[in-house]
Each structure stands twice: as C-alpha cells, then as structure tokens.
Amino acid sequence: MKRRDLLIWIFSISVLLIAISCSAPPSGNSAPVFNSCSPSDKATEVATNVKLSWDFSDPDNDALTFTVKLGDTEQNLQEFYSGPKREKMCELQCSTKYYWKVIADDSHGHKVETPLLEFTTVFCANRKPKVPVLMAPSDNSTDLSTTQVTLHWTCNDPDNNALTYTIYFSENTPPSEYQLTTNNSYDVFSLKPETTYYWKIRASDGEYSSESATWRFTTASSGTNVSPTVPVNVYPPNGVSGVSVPATLTWQCSDEDGDDISFSVFLDSRSTPLQLLCQTNEPFAIASDLIPNTEYFWQVKADDGHGHVVSSPIWSFTTAGLGNSPPSEPSDPSPSNGATGVATEVVLSWECTDPEGDSLAYDIYFGESQDPPLIRQNLSDNFVLIRDLEDKKTYYWKVAVKDGSHVVEGPLWWFRVGEYAQPESVVTLTDSGLYVVDYVDSTPALSSRVNLPQVRDLDVYGNKAYVVGNEEMDIVQLETLSVEATSVTTGSGIQISTLRPLQRIVAQTLYGCVTNDSSGLILLNVSDETHICLVSEVNVENAESLFVSGAHIYIPSDSKLVVINALDAYNPWQEGFYNGTSISDVYVVDNTAYVLDDSKVVKLDVSDPSNPLKTQESSVDLNSPSHLYVHDGQVYVVDLDGLTVLNGNLEYVDSIDILGINDVLASGDYLYLATEDGLLLLTTDTLQTLSQVMDGEKVIALSLYE
Numbered sequence: 001m002k003r004r005d006l007l008i009w010i011f012s013i014s015v016l017l018i019a020i021s022c023s024a025p026p027s028g029n030s031a032p033v034f035n036s037c038s039p040s041d042k043a044t045e046v047a048t049n050v051k052l053s054w055d056f057s058d059p060d061n062d063a064l065t066f067t068v069k070l071g072d073t074e075q076n077l078q079e080f081y082s083g084p085k086r087e088k089m090c091e092l093q094c095s096t097k098y099y100w101k102v103i104a105d106d107s108h109g110h111k112v113e114t115p116l117l118e119f120t121t122v123f124c125a126n127r128k129p130k131v132p133v134l135m136a137p138s139d140n141s142t143d144l145s146t147t148q149v150t151l152h153w154t155c156n157d158p159d160n161n162a163l164t165y166t167i168y169f170s171e172n173t174p175p176s177e178y179q180l181t182t183n184n185s186y187d188v189f190s191l192k193p194e195t196t197y198y199w200k201i202r203a204s205d206g207e208y209s210s211e212s213a214t215w216r217f218t219t220a221s222s223g224t225n226v227s228p229t230v231p232v233n234v235y236p237p238n239g240v241s242g243v244s245v246p247a248t249l250t251w252q253c254s255d256e257d258g259d260d261i262s263f264s265v266f267l268d269s270r271s272t273p274l275q276l277l278c279q280t281n282e283p284f285a286i287a288s289d290l291i292p293n294t295e296y297f298w299q300v301k302a303d304d305g306h307g308h309v310v311s312s313p314i315w316s317f318t319t320a321g322l323g324n325s326p327p328s329e330p331s332d333p334s335p336s337n338g339a340t341g342v343a344t345e346v347v348l349s350w351e352c353t354d355p356e357g358d359s360l361a362y363d364i365y366f367g368e369s370q371d372p373p374l375i376r377q378n379l380s381d382n383f384v385l386i387r388d389l390e391d392k393k394t395y396y397w398k399v400a401v402k403d404g405s406h407v408v409e410g411p412l413w414w415f416r417v418g419e420y421a422q423p424e425s426v427v428t429l430t431d432s433g434l435y436v437v438d439y440v441d442s443t444p445a446l447s448s449r450v451n452l453p454q455v456r457d458l459d460v461y462g463n464k465a466y467v468v469g470n471e472e473m474d475i476v477q478l479e480t481l482s483v484e485a486t487s488v489t490t491g492s493g494i495q496i497s498t499l500r501p502l503q504r505i506v507a508q509t510l511y512g513c514v515t516n517d518s519s520g521l522i523l524l525n526v527s528d529e530t531h532i533c534l535v536s537e538v539n540v541e542n543a544e545s546l547f548v549s550g551a552h553i554y555i556p557s558d559s560k561l562v563v564i565n566a567l568d569a570y571n572p573w574q575e576g577f578y579n580g581t582s583i584s585d586v587y588v589v590d591n592t593a594y595v596l597d598d599s600k601v602v603k604l605d606v607s608d609p610s611n612p613l614k615t616q617e618s619s620v621d622l623n624s625p626s627h628l629y630v631h632d633g634q635v636y637v638v639d640l641d642g643l644t645v646l647n648g649n650l651e652y653v654d655s656i657d658i659l660g661i662n663d664v665l666a667s668g669d670y671l672y673l674a675t676e677d678g679l680l681l682l683t684t685d686t687l688q689t690l691s692q693v694m695d696g697e698k699v700i701a702l703s704l705y706e
Contacts, residue, residue, distance in 0.1 A: 030059040031110035037102065039119040046119045048094050052080075053087035054102045054114070062106040070100040074116065077101065094124030095158065123347075123385055127158045128208040132165070132201040134215050135313030136230040141217040143308055145226045145256045146191045149219075152230060152313050153184055153201050153212065160378040161205035173198040173214060185232075194221040228255045231263070231300040231312035234283075241318040241358070241404025246288040251300050251312065253283060259304040267298040271314060274299055293321035293356050318404060321356035328353045330362075330399040330410030338688075339415040344391060349383035350399050350410070358403040366397040370412065370654065378402075391418045392669075394685035414686055423670045425705040427465050427478065428679055429458045431698040434465060434476055436705060437679060444681065444693040450481050460703040461496035461510065466526065468494045468514055475529045478705060485529035491516040496526065497548040499566045511535065511569055513553055515543040521555060523569050535569050545627075549588040552609050556583040561595055563609045576610040587630045594635055596625045601635060601650055618650035631666035634684065638664055643673065645687070656687045665702040674699035 035055040039046045056064055065084050069077040077099060081088045092098060097120045104112045135152040137144060157163055167186055169178035175198040179186060191197065200214040220226040234250040236243045255261055265285040266274035274297060278285050290296065296319065300312045332351040335342050354360055364376040364384055372395075376384055389395065394416045400409045423439035433455070436447040454470040464484070465476040468491035475485040491514035498508040512524040512532075520540030525533050540557050547554045551567035552575070561583050565575040580597040587594045591607040592615075603616040625639040634653065635646040638661045645653040660676030670690075671682040678694040679702075 029062070029106070029108045029110070032056045032058045032062070032064055032104040032106050032112045034102070034104070034112060034114050037114065037117060041115075041117045041119070043119040045123075046092075046121045048092045048121050048124075049089065050092060050121070051087055051089050052100065055086060056102075056104045056112070058106055060106070060108075062108060065105050065107070067103040067105070068100065069103075070098060072096055072098055074099050092121050093127055094121050095127050096121050126161070126205065126207055129155055129157045129161075129163055129203040129205050129210045131155075131210045132203045132212040134199075134201065134212050136311065137215075137217045137227075138311060139215040139217075141227070141310075143220040143224060143227050144191075144217050145229070146193050146219045147256060148187055148189050148229070149191065149197075149217070150230055150232070151186045151188065151199055151201075154313065155184070155201070155203045155210075157203075157205055159205070160376065160380075163203050163205055166202040166204070167199065168202070168214075169197065169199045171195060171197055173216070175199055175214065191219050193219055195219050225259070225304070225306045225308070226256050227308035228253055228259070228261050228302040228304050228310050230310055231283075231302055233312070233315050236315075236317040238313075238315040239317070242320045242324065243317045245290045245292065245319050246286055247290060247317070247319070248284055248286050249298060250284040253300070253302045253310075255304050257304070257306075259306060262303050262305070264301045264303070265298065266301070267296055269294055269296055271297045271316075274314070290319050292319050293324075293358060294319050318359070320405065321358060324358070324403070324405045325355040326406035326408050327355075327358070327360055327401045327403050329408055330401055333397075333413045335415040337411075337413040337415070341419045342389075342415045342417050344389040344417055345385070345387045346389065346415075347383050347385050348397060352382060352399075352401050354403050356403075358405075361402045363400040363402070364397065365400070366395065368393065368395060370396050372396045372398065372412075389417045393417050394683075416685065423681060424667050426665065426672050426679070427458060427460050427703045427705045428674070428694070428699055429455050429467060429701040430694065431455070431700060434458070434467060434481075435694070436478060436481070437693060439681070439691075444679070444691050446693055448481060450476055450483065452476075452483075455700060456491065457493045457701050458703055459494050459496045460705055464529075465703065465705075466494055466496050466512055468492070468516075473512070473514070473524075473532070475526070475532075485532060487524070487532045489514060489516075489522065489524060489532070489534075491522075492544045493546045495546060495548045499523075499548070499551050499569055509569070511566075513546060513548050513566075515540070515546050515555060520557075521546070521553065521564060521572070523566065523572065525569075536572055538564055538572050538574070540564075545585050547586045547588050547593075552588075552606075554586045554588055554593060554606075556586055556595075559583060561586055561593070561604070561612065563606070563612065565609065576608075576612055578604055578612040578614070584625065585627050587628050589630050594628060594630055596622075596628055596637070599623070599625065601625075601628065601637060601646060603650065616650055618646060620644065620646065620650075620652050627661075627663060629664045629666055632684070634666070636664050636666060636671065638662075643671075643687075654687055656682075662699060663701045665704065667704055672702050674702050 037054045068081040070080040071077040099118050102114045132153050132155040167179045168175040170176040196218045198216045200212045202211045231251045231253040264279050265277045267277040268274045297316050299314045302310045330350045330352045334349045361378040365372040366375045367373050396414045398410050398412050426437045428435045433452045434450040438445045456469045458467045463478050467474045473487040473489040477484045493515040495513045510527045512526040514522050519537045520543045521538040523535040540555050543555050553564040555562045561578040563576040566572040582598045585596045593604040593606045595602045599622045601618040604612040605615050606612045623640040627638040629636045633648045637644045642657040644655045663674035665672040673680040676698050679699050681691045
C-alpha cells in the first residue's frame with residue numbers, strides 16, 4: 001500500500017471513530033425518566049387557561065431540556081414550547097380534546113418521549129368557528145377571467161351558529177377588507193389583466209372569529225385565452241341528506257372564450273382520494289352504484305382544451321336509507337319533566353334513536369312561555385348547556401329531531417329553578433259552611449266544618465274569620481273553629497281593616513267594611529266581638545265587591561268606581577270616582593287600581609284618589625269577567641271561560657279552562673281556586689293542578705290564614 005493511500009485510510013477510520021463517539025451516549029450515563037404530568041392523561045373539564053406541567057427525573061442529575069408538542073388532532077401536533085422549564089401556560093378552546101407529548105433531552109444522547117397524552121377542556125356554550133377553508137380558485141391559479149371570478153370557501157361552526165364572513169381582497173398582501181356576506185361564495189367583477197390578487201376569509205359567529213390562510217390568483221393578459229369558471233354545484237346541494245339512488249349530479253360551468261369544456265367527475269365515499277366516475281361534455285353525470293345511507297364526496301374538473309383545468313370544491317351528500325323511517329320522538333329529558341330545585345346553570349339532555357342509524361340533528365326550543373322560541377339549530381349532540389337562569393322561575397323546552405328526511409318534534413317539557421315554597425293554609429267558605437285547609441307540601445288536610453247559613457264572602461284578620469251572608473255576619477275563632485259572635489248585619493262583600501295607611505297597628509280600632517244591597521257601604525266596629533256596633537253608612541248604588549287600601553275604600557258601582565275616604569270612620573265621604581262602562585271588580589296595589597270594566601282590565605293611577613286616571617287597558621277581550629286578583633306582577637282574571645293570566649302591562653301570559661270559578665287567591669308559588677266543584681291548588685308558573693279537595697261542594701270565597 002502506498003504511503004498516501006495509507007494516510008487516507010487512517011484519516012477515514014479516525015473520522016468514523018469520532019462520529020461514533022459523538023453519537024453514542026457515554027458509557028454509564030442513563031436516560032431521563034418520565035414521572036407525571038398535569039393535566040393527567042384523559043383528564044376532562046380542564047380549564048381553557050391551563051398550565052401544562054411535566055416532571056422528569058434524571059439518574060445522573062443531568063440538566064434537561066424539553067420540547068412540548070400540542071394539537072387538537074393526533075396527526076397535527078405542533079411544537080408549543082422548547083426549553084428548560086417544566087411548565088407553560090396556554091390559552092385553549094373550550095369543548096375541545098387536545099393531544100400532547102413531551103420530549104426530554106439530557107444532552108448526552110438520551111431523548112425520552114412520553115406516550116401520546118390527551119385531555120378535554122371544559123364544555124362551553126359557544127366556541128369559535130372553525131378556520132375557513134378556501135376552495136376556489138385554487139391557490140396560485142393563473143389566466144383567470146378579468147370579467148368575473150367567484151371566490152368559494154367552506155366553514156363550520158361547532159355550535160351551528162349562523163356565520164358572517166368578512167372578505168379580504170386586494171392587489172396587496174395582506175389583503176384589505178373588502179365585503180361582508182353570509183354566503184360561502186362571492187363574485188368579484190371587472191378585474192385588471194395580468195394582475196395578482198390576494199384574498200382570505202374571516203368567519204364570525206358574533207362573538208368569536210377565525211381567519212383563513214391567504215391565497216392568490218392571477219388574471220389573464222388582454223387577448224389571452226382564459227380559464228373556465230369554477231364549476232358550481234346545482235344538485236345535490238352540498239351536505240344534503242336523503243338523496244335518492246341513482247343520483248344525477250349536476251353543475252354549472254362556463255367559458256368566456258366560448259371554448260368547448262370537457263368535465264372529469266370524481267366521486268368516493270372517502271373525501272380523499274376521490275375516484276374518477278366518468279368524463280363527459282355535459283354538465284351532469286349519473287351515479288348509479290351508490291350504497292344507501294352513505295355519505296359521498298364529489299368534485300368536478302373543467303378542461304377548456306387550452307391548458308386550463310379548473311377544479312371545483314369537494315362537495316358531499318348522503319344517500320337515502322332503504323325505506324327511511326323517522327327517528328324516535330325525543331324522550332327521557334334531563335332535568336326530568338316537572339323537576340324543581342334545578343340550578344341556574346343546567347345541561348339539557350334527551351334520548352333519541354334512528355332505525356337506520358342516520359345522523360341526527362337537533363333544534364332546541366327554550367324559554368319562559370309555553371310556546372318557547374328556537375334558540376339553537378342543527379346540534380349534533382343530544383345535550384346543550386343553558387346558563388344564567390333566574391331563581392324561582394319556570395322554563396319550558398322541547399326538541400325537534402331531523403334525519404335529513406323527517407322532522408319529529410318532541411313533547412313540551414318544563415322545569416323550575418329553585419324549590420316551590422310550602423303552600424299556606426286557606427280559609428274556605430262553601431255553601432254549607434267554613435273550613436280551614438292545611439297543606440303538607442301540596443297535599444290538602446281538611447278541618448271540620450263550621451256550619452254557617454247562606455254565606456257570601458269572608459275575610460280573615462289575625463286568628464278570626466269574618467263572614468257575611470244573606471242572614472247575618474259571623475265571627476269565627478279559627479283556632480277552635482267556633483262561632484264567637486253573630487250580628488244581624490247582612491252583606492255581599494266584607495274586608496276587615498284599621499282604615500289606616502299601615503295595617504294591624506297595635507291598639508287601633510278594627511273595622512268591618514261591608515257592602516250590602518240596602519245601604520251600599522256600612523262600617524262596623526268589630527274590635528270587641530261581644531259588642532259589634534254600626535259606625536257609619538255611605539250610600540253607594542248596587543255595591544257588591546270592595547277593596548280597602550289604607551283609609552280608602554274602592555267600590556264598583558254599575559258604571560263607576562267610587563272612592564270613599566274613611567280616615568274618619570264616623571264621617572266617611574266620597575272623595576273621587578272613575579267613569580267606566582260596566583265595572584265589576586277592583587284590586588289595588590300601591591297607587592295602581594286594577595279594574596274590571598266590561599270585557600277589559602283597566603289600570604288606574606290612584607295616587608290622587610280624588611281623580612283616578614286611566615293609564616292602560618288590556619287588549620285581551622274577556623268573556624263577562626267577574627273577579628280579579630293581583631300577585632307578584634301577574635293579574636289573574638276570572639270569566640265564563642275560566643282563568644286568564646296577564647302580566648303587569650296587561651299582556652296575555654296564559655289561561656286555563658276551568659269552568660265555574662267563584663274566587664281566586666294567589667300566594668307564593670301557588671294559586672287557590674274556589675270553584676263550583678271544590679278547591680283547587682295550582683302552581684302560579686305552569687297552572688298545573690296539584691290537588692283538589694271538597695269535591696262536589698260549591699266553594700264561594702277564600703282567604704289566607706297566616
């Protein structure tokens with residue numbers, strides 16, 4: 001061997017040994033060991049502003065550096081961090097599964113990689129739209145028409161919110177804001193020849209937005225043959241289900257130069273790669289051998305024979321199932337129908353199946369009325385989060401399910417936020433006497449009866465009931481259910497009051513305000529039940545009902561509402577009146593009087609009792625209304641058709657058909673109805689009947705017993 005060859009050989013061996021010594025871990029050095037991480041593998045309900053942390057130990061106490069990779073798919077992990085730290089804050093999207101791994105390097109040739117880890121962030125009511133995907137014209141397209149170019153893109157919102165798109169389009173990059181649209185395509189006209197244009201799309205759901213990459217295309221020079229237009233889908237519409245087999249695929253495409261266009265049609269049950277279905281000179285193709293209930297993807301490429309080939313976006317459709325049957329009616333709601341004590345934040349869920357296994361989409365109707373509005377559309381999950389509900393309110397909801405061929409609407413469900421209160425005891429006047437009804441939850445317990453003759457009305461003050469009728473007035477001790485006193489006074493309406501602005505003041509004289517046919521209004525001193533005496537009288541024609549508010553007594557009198565000032569009970573006088581049409585009942589809250597006038601409810605401002613002023617009238621026509629009661633901003637009106645509920649603005653809220661109602665009382669969460677066939681207990685929010693007692697007895701009047 002020549003000396004020169006020997007030196008080259010020795011040098012090569014030396015380089016190889018150096019390389020081996022550099023690449024191999026030194027003898028005795030051990031690899032790092034992965035111990036733990038946070039969030040733990042497969043953790044759920046992870047906050048969106050999460051601190052990722054990882055712990056490795058090294059047997060040789062080598063300084064470690066770490067590379068962290070993170071992504072929302074297993075195949076799309078991106079380097080998120082590289083350095084010596086063992087934790088890193090990150091902002092993530094809610095309701096998203098994330099994958100991540102950590103690679104530890106000890107700088108001695110050991111690189112230890114964790115398994116692929118995953119966690120899911122907290123569920124949220126609204127998520128960002130997906131990043132818009134630009135479809136056509138394809139990036140870096142050339143020789144496009146200067147007359148018109150159609151921009152195409154696709155975008156999905158994980159919550160199926162309606163999206164608005166901002167189009168950025170200009171000759172510069174980054175492109176400038178150009179136009180707004182709700183469509184997935186937009187036409188731009190009158191472009192310059194031999195000019196490169198840049199464009200991108202931003203999608204917004206009104207709260208969050210996502211932005212696409214920037215693409216570009218170049219227009220043809222003047223007199224140059226231009227590309228065909230991008231084929232536009234005609235049928236089946238993109239994403240549609242229930243397409244019959246065989247399917248005729250149709251599209252539109254034109255060529256500015258009048259060139260003959262040939263089309264290559266691609267179709268497959270996988271989005272990529274698509275298989276060639278056929279080549280044709282017509283803007284349609286027939287797809288015959290399709291599998292029922294299967295999603296297909298298809299695309300058209302247009303060739304003008306001058307070197308220009310333009311591809312459409314990839315579209316999809318789903319074939320109809322064999323004898324497609326509707327999905328089952330939504331069932332098994334959570335919260336269960338009629339549930340109470342529900343939290344102010346609740347996940348609504350339900351069950352639904354489809355006989356053919358079709359993909360299902362759900363529309364959600366939710367609100368405070370029994371005809372709830374549509375709040376979400378085309379949900380793919382059978383649950384939805386509802387936040388910021390109000391305590392002590394009832395909410396109604398229903399679900400409509402769609403399988404592409406059928407729509408099935410579920411029943412109306414309801415639930416209440418918070419618990420119902422305990423019903424109160426009610427003193428009940430029937431045509432045979434008086435009872436006290438106690439409730440344990442919503443179950444009534446009936447006292448023994450106090451026999452009273454020809455009764456018409458009652459009022460409770462303290463532990464006594466004051467009852468008037470056609471023959472006498474009786475005072476009943478409610479604790480012993482015994483008649484303490486009887487007066488020869490007759491009447492049709494009664495209310496007990498101190499006739500002072502503040503009720504129930506110690507040492508005040510107690511008065512019985514009674515309407516009757518002969519005198520109109522009489523005032524009795526009932527402070528001493530052993531000596532009931534007449535105090536004064538006021539002549540009011542046809543007086544039956546009345547309402548006492550402080551020192552003022554409001555009495556319907558034919559076409560008038562009369563206001564009596566009884567601050568001096570021995571000298572009451574008519575302070576004011578309101579002229580109506582046919583006034584039958586009145587209820588006063590603070591400075592507002594609610595009046596039944598003919599077929600309407602009228603609101604009067606009575607801050608000046610001498611001059612009641614009409615402020616509002618209901619638009620609801622009632623059928624001979626006879627009685628009204630106001631509670632918690634709701635107006636309850638009894639007429640020949642049943643019970644109607646209005647809000648504080650006298651707008652219709654609800655109604656229930658219960659015939660023969662004689663009196664209505666509301667307190668807390670409950671309504672008490674005196675009817676020709678007993679006493680009913682209902683909820684104020686849903687008008688759901690909870691119990692009935694005294695079946696078959698005519699209940700005339702009601703009063704609370706505190």
